[in-house]
Amino acid sequence: TSGPMATVEASGSDGKGRGVETSVTYYRLEEVAKRNSPKEIWLVIHGRVYDVTRFLNEHPGGEEVLLEQAGGDATESFEDVGHSSDAREMLKQYYIGDVHPLLVVLDLPHRRCYSLRFSVSLLHGGEQVLLRRPC
Numbered sequence: 001t002s003g004p005m006a007t008v009e010a011s012g013s014d015g016k017g018r019g020v021e022t023s024v025t026y027y028r029l030e031e032v033a034k035r036n037s038p039k040e041i042w043l044v045i046h047g048r049v050y051d052v053t054r055f056l057n058e059h060p061g062g063e064e065v066l067l068e069q070a071g072g073d074a075t076e077s078f079e080d081v082g083h084s085s086d087a088r089e090m091l092k093q094y095y096i097g098d099v100h101p102l103l104v105v106l107d108l109p110h111r112r113c114y115s116l117r118f119s120v121s122l123l124h125g126g127e128q129v130l131l132r133r134p135c
């Protein structure tokens with residue numbers, strides 16, 4: 001299979017009488033893993049998927065570090081650098097969807113080692129969960 005696993009649209013009220021609509025596209029980890037070359041680079045940071053292809057030659061930290069993380073979970077390396085709030089703000093322009101939490105969990109028994117973070121809430125702003133089996 002290919003393409004995003006699902007797009008979930010939700011609408012509701014924000015409690016102040018205003019309508020709120022949210023749309024989240026969920027990707028399988030295998031889909032992300034394919035985008036691992038300079039032609040197309042996707043990264044996962046805190047359970048969110050970013051297409052950083054057009055950011056590659058603009059990254060102040062260089063292309064190399066992004067290529068190293070391409071197609072995988074870059075949460076730890078992104079946080080280790082101590083990126084500024086400006087850098088965190090920039091993430092938004094490259095956001096394309098989320099990693100689906102349930103699929104990630106189901107896939108774990110097949111993996112020898114892993115370190116995965118994702119947000120539990122269907123909508124944004126949920127708790128972060130870290131699942132880890134060290135290599």
Ligand code: HEM
Pocket residue numbers: 043050052055059060061062065066069074077078081082083084085086087088090091094
């Ligand atoms: C879309 C994701 C990313 C964005 C938007 C981003 C953005 C930035 C920005 C704006 C800076 C300048 C310093 C700052 O404002 O903090 C920076 C520096 C840097 N970034 Fe990233 N970055 C991303 C991903 C990564 C990843 C995955 C790594 C992996 C190691 C990384 C490593 C670095 C390094 C080493 C520097 C240089 C720090 C320095 O020279 O002081 N970045 N990045």
